Amino acid sequence: MPNSFLAAAEGMPDVNRRRLLNLTGAGLALAATAASVRNASATLVAQDAEHPDAELLALDKEMEEAHSRMETASESNSALSDKIEALLPPRPLHPTDWKSRPMPAHLKQLWDEALKNVLFVDAAKGDWQPEPVSAWHDANDREKAQIQAAWEEWSALRDERYREHNYEAMEEAFNGLSGEEWEIGRRIFAISAHTLEGMAVKIRAGERLGLENLADPSEAYLSIAADIKRLAEGGAA
Template sequence: MAVVSVSQRAEAKGEVSDIASHPDAQLFQLEATMKLATDRMKKIERAQRRLGKKAEKTCGPRPLHPTDWKAPAMPDGLWEMHQSALKAATFGDVTGGKAWQPAPVAEWQARIDDERCAIQAVWDDYSRKRTQAYSAVSYDDKEAEFQRACDEEWGIGMQILAVEAYTLEGVMVKIRAGDRLGLENLAENDAYVSIAADIRRIAGEQKPVSPPPSADLAQLDVPRDELLRAYSEWLHYERQMLMRDIYPDQNMHEMMRYVPASTRSSLFHFPLHNDPRGTWETIPSPATRALDVMTLAGVDLKGALENGGW
């Protein structure tokens, strides 16, 4: 989801100094640091791709891989001879190394074995040349550098998820970090837990964590459509958490088939056993929760909600 961040809007207006006093200034700073790490990682990746192409050119055409080679079918006449001999052979003949096959069958099998060995020999020679070519361009050294860059990006992303967000803009920083790291493909996704906790706290379900004294959430200039998109994105993450709760043994792609996007809205809100908020059917609907979120951020959507405006 593309949402213009507070930092981007402030820079466009020449109000960079205001970012430092924003409740989620730490998240904006970490996001900027993560972007630098991501850019560095992509730069190394592009360089690696060029090195790989350079190395491949020196190896010549890639030969057939031994696992892709398929032995031809035995001719019908030889197959009948083979089957007749097999029926007449004893277990000791077959396992003891005795020449029980008819000569024409054995000769055909020997030719097939020679062809298999030739395919393997060509591949082994190509593999040696390829290893030498990659070593000549120091590919492995660059690969280690790329891995360090990946680890750096991952570490910053984990720092972002560990920081509490005070505003929806801060939540969006976390969402973008999760997308950048591809966390939606992981069965155990801390991003879902972290983001849901932030939104619930902002909406007033938990005791709010006091932001810096200079911050005033009611004065945030956040466009209505951005707030709606942010809330919609939160519902997406809540849906992922719901699926994990209902189908703990399934991977995320499997669960997507079981809980469609049109699932009843009340199912997004995870009541626990003896939950004081109520049951699956009685806890606040997304519309009620959205009103809490938007009101906290300084936007009154009550009229729009009552008139079915979104």
């Protein structure tokens, strides 16, 4: 996430960028202050029921724990994937990377001459090409089929090895943890922040979710922008 809301606004959709830049100067100053404390540990703030942002601080801790579980699962899955890939035979050429070789000049000349004299009925049957040209095309087709077969054989072996290690279940578990973290983030952005500590919770949540990499991270930005405006106007709920 950018270190200031002016920088953040540059990468936002126009409507969200305008909303953020239209905030008061005091609001932008508060945004910069919030960004400077985004890495502060929530444990430094008293998380009791009297704190104006007690709910956000509690969710921050909950999200931190969920994020840690997700990262642990990701590291385990990556390590297992690397182990499986290392045991596989060399990766063959992917069929989409295979390119037909250019037709030799003498065959191209034969093809051009035959094309000039081809009759419609012969063209419809598809047997008008000279035998050497047809043989060249057949050889190309065989090579393409061999590339496809080699890839399918390797892919089947790769899938089998992953199944043997129950990798799909591990990925499903990771996806579940990712969904859990995402849901906590949605809850955080749905709650109004009343202090800089609460705004810092939202900034950390956006960073953990990688919202700056999404096409439209407006939910997080608009939530924080609303907090800035409220604080700039005197902290009214």
